[in-house]
Amino acid sequence: MAMDQLLAEVSRLHFPRPPATPAQITAFEVRVGWTLDPALRAFYLHCDGCTLFETLPDAKYRVLPLSEIQRARQAIRASDEDEDGAASHYTLVDMQDTNFVILDVAAPKGGCYPLLDAFHETYPEEAPRIAASFEEFLEKALRSGNRSFWLSSEPVKE
Template identity: 55%
Template sequence: MATPMSSLLEEVSREHLPYPPATPEEVAAFERRVGWKLDPDLRAFYLHCNGAELAARPSRTSFSILPLHKIVRARVAIYGEDDDKWGPASVYALCDVQDGNYVLVDVARLENGRYPLFDGEHEARPAPAYCRQIARSFSEFLEQALRTRRGHS
């Protein structure tokens, strides 16, 4: 059974390094800038914390869930060009894995009211054609990430 988003957010605040919450005005400005609406999971996260550094276990690198102002199209984040040859305009970099790779959200693929997330490897060209789906929603991704950080597989 999935962990409720409220419990995941409490764990982020308790065990990791969340940024201060986004204001409703910042969320609205972000949605105007990108031309899509945050789904309920993402909205809850960003109103709780506008990004976060998930602390790593000693043997693992940490990663950053990007603040709203740093979310850009995946093709810009990964390849430095906003060009269709690097993938669709609907795919955005949501989380910097800090090894040149990103966790991506495809806002053209709303499923059960949530956007799916993908493993955005910079070696995959164009993104996300060769990227595998890693979660059906942001809450599922966050639960997996927190479980990994706790040392459970």
């Protein structure tokens, strides 16, 4: 499904925040030292974060606003040391259970950052890839029935 269709679904059926401004995106990119890929840029220009399926505090999927994105090792381990995770791993989705979906900004493929599962008990030793892009992640999340699709043995709804 195309990103514009996914964003329309987020607006129609879920809980988006107001859009980020171009100035907020620029300030974010200066702060973190990397640029949003095209799907992430489209998302943040559409909404500066959202929850899927439910509102807080019950939401499982909380796509973070730009102001809350940080190095995964800081969010998960409260450390900025290399042994606590790669400097290129950044939080993107708070799964509301001390686990995150993170981006690896050092490993773009086809202009997109891969998304990884950062389980607080095994990160950084284990951080399996769960989507090749934010667009793929968002589509699977929207079809998940509010489950962590990468952990479920049930097929994702089409």
